[in-house]
Amino acid sequence: MQLNSSTTAGLTRRFFAFFLDRSLGLAVVLVALIIYAHYVRPSDGLDFIKSSGNVLTVILTFIFLSTLINLLYQILFLCKFGGTIGKLLFGMQVFDSETGGFLTPKKAFFRTFAGYAFSSQFMGLGFLKINKKRNNMAWHDELFSTEVRITGSIWPGTILLLLLLCIVLFVVFPILISLMLNFPVVAE
Amino acid sequence: MNSFKIFSALKESIKIAFKHKLLWVFALLVATSTGTNVGFVSNLIPGLQESSDQETSWILTPEHPFNPQNLIAVEAPIPSETEGVGSDSEEALESEAPLESAPAEGTPINLNVSNYIFLQAVQLLYTFSVRDYVELFKVHLVVLGITGFIGISAAIVIGFVIKNWGIASLLKGTKMASDGTGYKLGELSEVGVAYATRLFRFDLLIFLTYFVVSVFFIVLIVAPFALLPQTSINYLIAFLIGVVYFLLLVSLFYISKIGPYFVVFEKQRAREAIHSGWEFFKENFAYAILIDIVNFVFVGVVLMSFASIFAAISYVAVVAYPFLVLFLQENFALILPLSLFISIFIVSGMLLFLAIFGFVETVKQIMWTKFFFSFHSLGNPNSTQNNSTLRDSFVPKETTNAA
Numbered sequence: 105m106q107l108n109s110s111t112t113a114g115l116t117r118r119f120f121a122f123f124l125d126r127s128l129g130l131a132v133v134l135v136a137l138i139i140y141a142h143y144v145r146p147s148d149g150l151d152f153i154k155s156s157g158n159v160l161t162v163i164l165t166f167i168f169l170s171t172l173i174n175l176l177y178q179i180l181f182l183c184k185f186g187g188t189i190g191k192l193l194f195g196m197q198v199f200d201s202e203t204g205g206f207l208t209p210k211k212a213f214f215r216t217f218a219g220y221a222f223s224s225q226f227m228g229l230g231f232l233k234i235n236k237k238r239n240n241m242a243w244h245d246e247l248f249s250t251e252v253r254i255t256g257s258i259w260p261g262t263i264l265l266l267l268l269l270c271i272v273l274f275v276v277f278p279i280l281i282s283l284m285l286n287f288p289v290v291a292e
Numbered sequence: 293m294n295s296f297k298i299f300s301a302l303k304e305s306i307k308i309a310f311k312h313k314l315l316w317v318f319a320l321l322v323a324t325s326t327g328t329n330v331g332f333v334s335n336l337i338p339g340l341q342e343s344s345d346q347e348t349s350w351i352l353t354p355e356h357p358f359n360p361q362n363l364i365a366v367e368a369p370i371p372s373e374t375e376g377v378g379s380d381s382e383e384a385l386e387s388e389a390p391l392e393s394a395p396a397e398g399t400p401i402n403l404n405v406s407n408y409i410f411l412q413a414v415q416l417l418y419t420f421s422v423r424d425y426v427e428l429f430k431v432h433l434v435v436l437g438i439t440g441f442i443g444i445s446a447a448i449v450i451g452f453v454i455k456n457w458g459i460a461s462l463l464k465g466t467k468m469a470s471d472g473t474g475y476k477l478g479e480l481s482e483v484g485v486a487y488a489t490r491l492f493r494f495d496l497l498i499f500l501t502y503f504v505v506s507v508f509f510i511v512l513i514v515a516p517f518a519l520l521p522q523t524s525i526n527y528l529i530a531f532l533i534g535v536v537y538f539l540l541l542v543s544l545f546y547i548s549k550i551g552p553y554f555v556v557f558e559k560q561r562a563r564e565a566i567h568s569g570w571e572f573f574k575e576n577f578a579y580a581i582l583i584d585i586v587n588f589v590f591v592g593v594v595l596m597s598f599a600s601i602f603a604a605i606s607y608v609a610v611v612a613y614p615f616l617v618l619f620l621q622e623n624f625a626l627i628l629p630l631s632l633f634i635s636i637f638i639v640s641g642m643l644l645f646l647a648i649f650g651f652v653e654t655v656k657q658i659m660w661t662k663f664f665f666s667f668h669s670l671g672n673p674n675s676t677q678n679n680s681t682l683r684d685s686f687v688p689k690e691t692t693n694a695a
Contacts (some may be wrong), residue, residue: 154428161432168436168443171450214485218454221325225317226646227639243317247481 112240113196113252115232120258124265125190131268136163138279175213182212186255193264195256201249211248219244296579296666298586305658309651312469314477315658316650318462323653325455449492456491456552457484463556466654466661487556494555494562498548501566505544509537546573546580553664576667583663587656594652598645 113121140159166173181188186197186206198215200207207215223230223243230243239251309315426433461484468475513530520526551569554560560568573580620627 157429157432161429161436164436165439168439171443171447175446175450210485214457214481214488217450218457218481218484218488221454222317222321222458225320225650226643230317243477246477249478 111253113194113254114240115234117194117196117254117258118191118234118242118252120265121188121190121194121196121261123190124193124261124268125188127265127268128189131271134276138276138283175216178216179209179212182207182216183209187252190261191252192256193261194258195254195261196252197255199251199253201251207248207250211250215244215248215250219247222247296663298579298582301659301662301666302586302590302655305655305662308466308469308658309654312465312654315462315465315469315654316647318458318465318480319653319657320646320650322455322458322462323649325451325458452492452495453488456495457481457488459552460484460487460491460556462654462657463552463661466658467557467665470658470661470665483556490555490562491552494551494565495548497562497566498544498551502541502544505537505540509533509540513537543570543573546577549660550580550664553661553668572664572668576663579663579667583659587659590655591652594648598648602641 136159178188181192182198183206185192186199191197198207199205200211223233234240234242237246239245241251245251461480464483465475465480468480513533516526516529547566547569549569550572551565554565554568554572555562558565558568616630620630
């Protein structure tokens with residue numbers, strides 16, 4: 105298949121997919137924090153220590169294992185579905201330009217970790233190259249012979265992103281503000 | 293013996309490095325990559341990276357400024373005396389005048405939520421002994437210990453694999469650049485992927501050797517002082533052992549620099565590369581040390597030049613600051629363009645620093661590549677002593693050097 109810039113994804117679409125991926129990750133953490141803030145109060149005394157300990161253990165475990173979770177998530181999604189959730193929802197998939205199929209686990213690993221680290225040098229110059237290069241290739245695409253092709257519409261991703269934005273503005277912020285206002289000292 | 297002209301090599305390396313800017317990125321990655329994944333955890337926790345540099349006292353005495361009672365006393369007086377330090381029962385906790393009951397009704401209190409949470413946390417830390425925490429959270433501590441070990445180990449391993457991918461790609465890149473042949477990013481990366489794990493094993497072996505040698509020599513130096521009366525002969529022996537230890541460390545340092553060339557270009561395994569690196573260093577140690585000195589001076593001159601320009605600009609900025617403030621008071625509309633200009637200036641400065649850093653690292657690596665290939669021809673078993681013997685003893689037939 106002859107590829108040109110109209111079938112490969114550009115910087116804007118890839119940026120929003122990346123943004124959606126990060127937002128989803130953040131949403132998980134935020135929901136956990138809201139649950140924590142809602143149910144666990146400092147005034148609970150010893151129970152507070154216990155429940156804080158439980159939540160803290162879960163959070164620390166998540167942080168400790170975040171590299172491994174990220175590794176498994178990236179490899180699994182890139183090899184099985186051709187992209188992370190953000191990419192898929194924005195209608196993109198990553199293909200191996202040598203074989204034409206999805207990436208092998210080894211390639212997915214190196215693309216995600218070494219490739220992104222390489223592209224991040226010089227304040228993300230490798231990512232900005234997407235718009236400059238033929239076939240919209242970032243440095244990490246060039247390094248591992250991969251292409252991010254457009255395979256669907258941007259609407260699922262856009263709608264989800266807008267939905268997340270609305271949730272943050274109209275649900276998360278009011279909850280956080282009310283929690284802050286209802287804190288014992290402030291209420292006094 | 294081969295002749296190797298260091299200064300002409302440096303001149304040529306500068307020219308090559310200037311021409312091949314993509315190598316700067318590899319060099320920069322290699323120079324900074326061991327921290328990339330290890331730092332992942334600290335990147336997730338805002339402020340952890342900054343606070344790790346600061347020393348914090350965790351000893352809380354009643355007079356300690358972090359003692360919540362003292363802090364509260366500043367904000368609002370506590371009506372009753374509190375319990376003593378270290379009371380660990382639930383009743384004691386409750387009788388410690390909880391923060392929300394402290395202020396009198398209607399008393400305005402200037403305490404925001406984060407301060408409050410901080411005070412609560414300190415209060416709990418203050419009241420509970422370590423034993424209480426261990427008792428409460430022993431299962432959690434075990435879980436955290438295991439997950440922490442697994443997570444941090446994984447992050448370190450990934451960091452090193454990436455670094456070694458970068459090293460292998462950079463070595464290949466510097467060789468091709470020195471030879472004047474063109475290359476593509478994909479070509480270099482293929483070499484990086486092929487040798488990343490082998491170089492990781494090489495790193496691991498070097499680290500273990502460092503560790504074993506250090507333990508052995510430290511014991512050797514300390515033992516006579518512990519077992520025998522302290523005489524001047526003891527000091528002399530310790531000094532001599534220290535010298536041998538230092539020489540071994542220097543050798544290991546150079547083996548760790550030369551070994552990757554044997555891995556990447558001679559397709560040698562980790563143990564074999566260490567031995568070949570040692571043989572190579574033994575033969576050419578004077579040049580190796582000289583190259584490092586020249587590199588050191590070169591890097592120093594380049595970075596000092598940059599630093600002096602930066603210092604001069606900073607000095608001008610500091611001197612001009614009061615005048616700038618006066619000027620902006622009269623020309624308020626210029627604040628925005630001026631801020632924009634300063635931001636662009638700072639970002640440009642950072643980019644320039646990264647570029648210079650990448651450049652000097654590339655020059656250094658090209659110097660080493662030139663040095664290596666001046667004394668070693670690929671696929672020539674006699675070019676480094678005892679290579680063939682070593683290969684026969686360590687490496688299975690199918691993996692023996694076939695460059």
